Amino acid sequence: MVKTKGNAKKFGMHPRNVLRQPPDYTKLAIKYKDFRKECELELNGKVSVNFRNENTLRELTKMLLKEYFDLNVDFAPGSLVPTLALRLNYILWLEDLMEPLKLKEIKGIDIGCGSSCIYSLLGAKKNGWHMLALESKLQNIEYARENVKKSQLEDLIEVYAQPEKTSIFKSYFEKDQQELQYHFCLCNPPFFDSNLSNPFGGNTRNPERRPAPNNARTGSQEELTCVGGEVRFVQRIIDESLENKLRVRIFTTMLGVKANLPRILDYLKERQVANVTTTEFHQGHTTRWAVAWSFHAELLSQERSCS
Numbered sequence: 316m317v318k319t320k321g322n323a324k325k326f327g328m329h330p331r332n333v334l335r336q337p338p339d340y341t342k343l344a345i346k347y348k349d350f351r352k353e354c355e356l357e358l359n360g361k362v363s364v365n366f367r368n369e370n371t372l373r374e375l376t377k378m379l380l381k382e383y384f385d386l387n388v389d390f391a392p393g394s395l396v397p398t399l400a401l402r403l404n405y406i407l408w409l410e411d412l413m414e415p416l417k418l419k420e421i422k423g424i425d426i427g428c429g430s431s432c433i434y435s436l437l438g439a440k441k442n443g444w445h446m447l448a449l450e451s452k453l454q455n456i457e458y459a460r461e462n463v464k465k466s467q468l469e470d471l472i473e474v475y476a477q478p479e480k481t482s483i484f485k486s487y488f489e490k491d492q493q494e495l496q497y498h499f500c501l502c503n504p505p506f507f508d509s510n511l512s513n514p515f516g517g518n519t520r521n522p523e524r525r526p527a528p529n530n531a532r533t534g535s536q537e538e539l540t541c542v543g544g545e546v547r548f549v550q551r552i553i554d555e556s557l558e559n560k561l562r563v564r565i566f567t568t569m570l571g572v573k574a575n576l577p578r579i580l581d582y583l584k585e586r587q588v589a590n591v592t593t594t595e596f597h598q599g600h601t602t603r604w605a606v607a608w609s610f611h612a613e614l615l616s617q618e619r620s621c622s
């Protein structure tokens with residue numbers, strides 16, 4: 316079993332994360348009407364934000380994307396409302412992984428872009444990255460395409476309708492005549508196992524399950540579950556990476572459960588994938604884990620790696 320050096324206290328939010336300092340919600344509530352409607356005014360004249368309310372989270376994320384990145388985003392009803400601090404931490408880590416490559420143009424793949432298409436939008440708007448956004452849920456595809464259009468990023472982002480939920484790159488790569496090479500892929504996988512009778516569970520003593528979130532849980536069952544949960548989903552990415560070793564320079568994925576990290580590292584090790592690194596994303600009370608692997612000669616930075 317591969318052991319990780321995980322030490323949550325060692326890492327804070329990424330140093331370049333614009334949300335490292337909490338935003339001035341009172342000022343923002345004055346500026347954004349729809350967000351203001353969701354805020355509560357305290358006796359001291361400051362506003363407070365109820366993170367346990369889904370509508371509040373929705374307006375908060377929309378407002379922050381507009382304020383910090385001038386992105387116009389909407390989310391399909393009932394779909395996952397992404398938290399911006401975490402998505403930014405992931406994008407900033409990708410920037411760090413890309414930096415030593417000194418590339419003029421960067422092409423990335425967003426596996427399961429959701430209705431928001433948030434990672435692709437951030438990558439394109441913030442860094443000018445070309446993004447291929449893969450999504451299997453019809454309603455999410457429609458919203459993602461509309462979000463790309465509203466933000467005038469059609470030149471940089473292609474949203475591809477994934478025909479099979481069990482496939483990752485296969486369908487797109489098979490029909491791609493140009494055989495384009497990508498520099499990275501990213502993924503926030505469906506976490507929960509659809510085979511379980513109660514996939515979202517409530518038993519926080521069970522390490523298989525994620526602890527109860529501080530924020531309202533958002534997202535449909537179709538978006539958040541898959542057969543075998545995130546471990547099986549990520550194993551599928553690994554399997555397909557072995558078939559497409561040179562099509563993507565650095566494969567990455569996030570993990571929602573700490574106990575799944577050693578499982579994924581073991582899976583990589585069993586397949587003789589040695590160029591691997593990991594990191595942790597910290598935002599408030601929430602921690603997530605991420606893994607990167609590559610079949611290229613340049614070694615991934617081992618700064619936050621596993622032993």
Ligand SMILES: C[S@@+](CC[C@H](N)C(=O)[O-])C[C@H]1O[C@@H](n2cnc3c(N)ncnc32)[C@H](O)[C@@H]1O
Pocket residue numbers: 395396397426427428429430431432433434449450451452455477479480481482483503504505506537538539541
């Ligand atoms: C946990 S959500 C992440 C959404 C978005 N990336 C985010 O972070 O907010 C996972 C998404 O992957 C999609 N999905 C599931 N299986 C997929 C597959 N094989 N290919 C592409 N998308 C998939 C789901 O419909 C869902 O929108």
